[in-house]
Amino acid sequence: MKINLRDNEHFKIYGTDTLEGPFHRFNEKEIIKVSSVSANVAYLAKNSAGIYALFSTNSTIIKVSVKLDQPPNMVNMSPIGQCGVDIYLFDEKKKEYQMVGVGKPQLNEVFYEDRLITFNESSMRKFILYLPLYSSAQEVFLEFSENAVVKPYCHNNDKRIIFYGTSILQGGCVSRPGLLYSSIITRELGMPILNFGFSGSALLEKEVAEIIAKRPSQKLFIIDVVANARLVLKERLEPFIKEYRKYQKKTPIIITNRIPFAFDKFDKDLKEELLRLDDYMAKVASQQENVYFVDVYRMFKNNVSEITCDTIHLNDYGAYQFAGIMMEIMKKHL
Numbered sequence: 001m002k003i004n005l006r007d008n009e010h011f012k013i014y015g016t017d018t019l020e021g022p023f024h025r026f027n028e029k030e031i032i033k034v035s036s037v038s039a040n041v042a043y044l045a046k047n048s049a050g051i052y053a054l055f056s057t058n059s060t061i062i063k064v065s066v067k068l069d070q071p072p073n074m075v076n077m078s079p080i081g082q083c084g085v086d087i088y089l090f091d092e093k094k095k096e097y098q099m100v101g102v103g104k105p106q107l108n109e110v111f112y113e114d115r116l117i118t119f120n121e122s123s124m125r126k127f128i129l130y131l132p133l134y135s136s137a138q139e140v141f142l143e144f145s146e147n148a149v150v151k152p153y154c155h156n157n158d159k160r161i162i163f164y165g166t167s168i169l170q171g172g173c174v175s176r177p178g179l180l181y182s183s184i185i186t187r188e189l190g191m192p193i194l195n196f197g198f199s200g201s202a203l204l205e206k207e208v209a210e211i212i213a214k215r216p217s218q219k220l221f222i223i224d225v226v227a228n229a230r231l232v233l234k235e236r237l238e239p240f241i242k243e244y245r246k247y248q249k250k251t252p253i254i255i256t257n258r259i260p261f262a263f264d265k266f267d268k269d270l271k272e273e274l275l276r277l278d279d280y281m282a283k284v285a286s287q288q289e290n291v292y293f294v295d296v297y298r299m300f301k302n303n304v305s306e307i308t309c310d311t312i313h314l315n316d317y318g319a320y321q322f323a324g325i326m327m328e329i330m331k332k333h334l
Helices: 028-035 039-044 079-083 181-189 206-213 233-245 268-286 316-330
Strands: 002-004 012-014 052-057 061-068 085-091 096-103 111-118 125-130 137-144 150-152 160-165 193-197 218-224 253-256 291-294
Touching: 028 039, 028 206, 061 085, 061 096, 085 111, 160 181, 160 206, 181 193, 181 316, 193 206, 206 233, 218 233, 218 316, 233 253, 233 268, 253 268, 253 316, 268 291
Parallel strands: 160 193, 160 218, 218 253, 253 291
Antiparallel strands: 002 137, 012 052, 052 125, 052 150, 061 111, 061 137, 085 096, 085 125, 096 111
């Protein structure tokens, strides 16, 4: 029994407000709108980063088939992280999600099929399926045992956390989709998250602020753009927040500095510039209601040189550290 992941009678999709077609983070009108100011954001908004499905089933087998817009082609990410899927099972005894299967893409191919998991006996179980981080999932089908029950389930809290940021937020360079730090947070807090990480392109355009602000049911908005917007931050941050506030009057906003990069300690001028930007962001936050600046840079305590895969982008170890740091911050505002 093969079912399209877009079938809302069987699956609940989170991480996007698009209701049909490819699993994009912006809809077609929004992509056209943002393309006038950033072709990169227009392209990256089609990547499926942070999009996931909740469902329960008594099937003894789950298989996946995925059609992508491009094959794996990145040097600093695994093919599974860029184009694969992974699936988590909710352990009823431990009350936690555990990764139990991976859909592995084929090199040089835009279509793949894989068996995610097999069970010896039928029992209703809850699952999360995470979609690719740096590719657009054009179509996704899941295959189950004949006559299996497959039904959606929902988060208990429908208020959403919104992240806007860089390639680090989009998932560079974790080994698989479920290790995206916003997805780790979703599993821990049980709250839906919209991930608007745009690799190399988080440049605080007002058009992006408007698109994000129009998303309903926002509980918290987090801005983490320094790694991309360092040179335009003082010019664009306040207009970006002003545009967002036109539609989200009271939603708390957290502005963060960036994570530590491996080479920071060797560049005195850069360190001084980053400190000046910290002071600027703190001042902006202090002058506005319900806006907060948080210094995440100095919350990394252990093995800082080991948190990235390439001196900049988080590896799996770094993603777990950062998820813990962000949850500590977020819980004060939820």
